[in-house]
Amino acid sequence: MTATLLDGLGVLVTNDPTHPHGDGTPLGRLVDGAVVLADGAIAWVGPRRMAPAVDVRLDLGGRALLPGFVDSHTHLVFARDRVGDFTAVTGGRPEAAGGIASTVAATRAADDAALRTTATRLRGELTRAGVTTVEVKSGYGLTIADEARCLALAGELTDEVTFLGAHVVPPEYAQDRAGYVALVCGAMLDACAPAAHWVDVFCDVGAFDVDEARAVLLAGQERGLGLRVHANQHAPGPGVQLAVELGAASADHCTHLTDRDIEALAAGSTVATLLPTADLGVRGPFPDARRLLDAGAVVALATDCNPGTSFTTAMPLVVALGVLALGMTPDEAVWAATAGGARALRRGDVGQVRVGARADLLCLDAPIPEYLAYRPGVDLVHAVWRAGTVVHRGR
Numbered sequence: 001m002t003a004t005l006l007d008g009l010g011v012l013v014t015n016d017p018t019h020p021h022g023d024g025t026p027l028g029r030l031v032d033g034a035v036v037l038a039d040g041a042i043a044w045v046g047p048r049r050m051a052p053a054v055d056v057r058l059d060l061g062g063r064a065l066l067p068g069f070v071d072s073h074t075h076l077v078f079a080r081d082r083v084g085d086f087t088a089v090t091g092g093r094p095e096a097a098g099g100i101a102s103t104v105a106a107t108r109a110a111d112d113a114a115l116r117t118t119a120t121r122l123r124g125e126l127t128r129a130g131v132t133t134v135e136v137k138s139g140y141g142l143t144i145a146d147e148a149r150c151l152a153l154a155g156e157l158t159d160e161v162t163f164l165g166a167h168v169v170p171p172e173y174a175q176d177r178a179g180y181v182a183l184v185c186g187a188m189l190d191a192c193a194p195a196a197h198w199v200d201v202f203c204d205v206g207a208f209d210v211d212e213a214r215a216v217l218l219a220g221q222e223r224g225l226g227l228r229v230h231a232n233q234h235a236p237g238p239g240v241q242l243a244v245e246l247g248a249a250s251a252d253h254c255t256h257l258t259d260r261d262i263e264a265l266a267a268g269s270t271v272a273t274l275l276p277t278a279d280l281g282v283r284g285p286f287p288d289a290r291r292l293l294d295a296g297a298v299v300a301l302a303t304d305c306n307p308g309t310s311f312t313t314a315m316p317l318v319v320a321l322g323v324l325a326l327g328m329t330p331d332e333a334v335w336a337a338t339a340g341g342a343r344a345l346r347r348g349d350v351g352q353v354r355v356g357a358r359a360d361l362l363c364l365d366a367p368i369p370e371y372l373a374y375r376p377g378v379d380l381v382h383a384v385w386r387a388g389t390v391v392h393r394g395r
């Protein structure tokens with residue numbers, strides 16, 4: 001076993017408010033801190049003057065060290081981008097956009113190799129952006145066979161695989177919504193649940209109503225899947241309340257919230273996952289993170305990487321928007337993109353720098369994490385470790 005000491009840190013963000021040498025805030029900052037990695041895990045965290053003897057010492061030159069980002073919401077398995085939609089919408093011709101249905105048609109027509117190439121390329125982008133844990137959804141197949149193969153491809157990239165057969169009603173079921181919901185709740189889940197950890201449903205105008213969404217979530221739960229909900233993205237609605245009522249791990253988007261939605265999130269166990277690049281992508285309003293946080297809700301930030309509304313892997317930009325557009329403090333946004341994402345995936349082994357956690361780390365070419373918001377859109381990633389191995393070296 002080789003033990004490596006990461007030394008010469010600027011601020012160390014642990015997300016451990018109880019660390020005896022930390023500052024006691026949720027970020028658990030240590031100044032003059034050091035970290036020892038061994039066997040893919042964090043073996044020691046503390047002041048550098050107390051560091052144990054190690055085999056290898058790496059001086060990080062005064063740079064900040066954080067837990068790797070946990071991106072708890074992506075749609076990486078699809079064929080063909082939708083730059084044509086983007087050009088149409090931004091050019092004032094929204095009626096010319098093909099929407100999710102056009103990605104479904106392209107994905108069905110693509111072979112596994114093409115889908116794998118795109119998903120792997122995007123996973124690589126996420127790594128270079130500092131993401132060390134990622135959730136990946138299906139949702140562009142929408143037949144039993146296509147959903148099953150999209151989940152298998154997602155499973156090549158991550159353990160956090162989500163079945164989103166209820167993304168939209170596919171065109172061949174346009175006249176038979178009930179038939180599609182029955183397919184999802186029956187044969188499709190039977191075939192897909194073994195390859196997934198989570199079930200998600202898009203509960204919103206233009207997608208599934210609350211009764212349909214409830215049926216899909218309960219059918220997934222019966223087969224052992226955890227629950228996630230795309231909720232209140234385009235309009236206020238029942239999605240958030242449904243997520244909280246069923247104890248879903250996460251209600252995602254939360255762009256349009258009522259006071260009752262906020263109270264429910266604050267009182268329940270469901271994380272509010274905010275996706276500001278998706279709000280930016282549709283030139284819509286941003287969610288009011290300040291009200292959620294002040295009410296006591298747990299907030300996560302994620303990319304929603306998908307070919308339509310949010311074709312980005314830039315988790316640092318998501319953090320910047322959390323601060324600059326959503327009203328979060330830098331500490332809240334950094335926590336939401338690391339520990340918050342881990343909470344949204346109900347993971348205790350990532351999103352923190354504490355003994356026993358997986359050694360997933362992000363070193364910024366900046367002394368403190370506030371630079372993520374202070375320098376929006378600038379690539380500040382210096383190095384990324386996953387399970388103790390360097391997976392990216394940047395500037």
Ligand code: NIG
Pocket residue numbers: 075099100103202230233278304306307308309310
């Ligand atoms: O999370 N909200 C639904 N689904 C995606 C958009 C998918 C697409 O446009 O292809 C989202 O924003």
Ligand code: FE
Pocket residue numbers: 073074075230304306
């Ligand atoms: Fe999404």
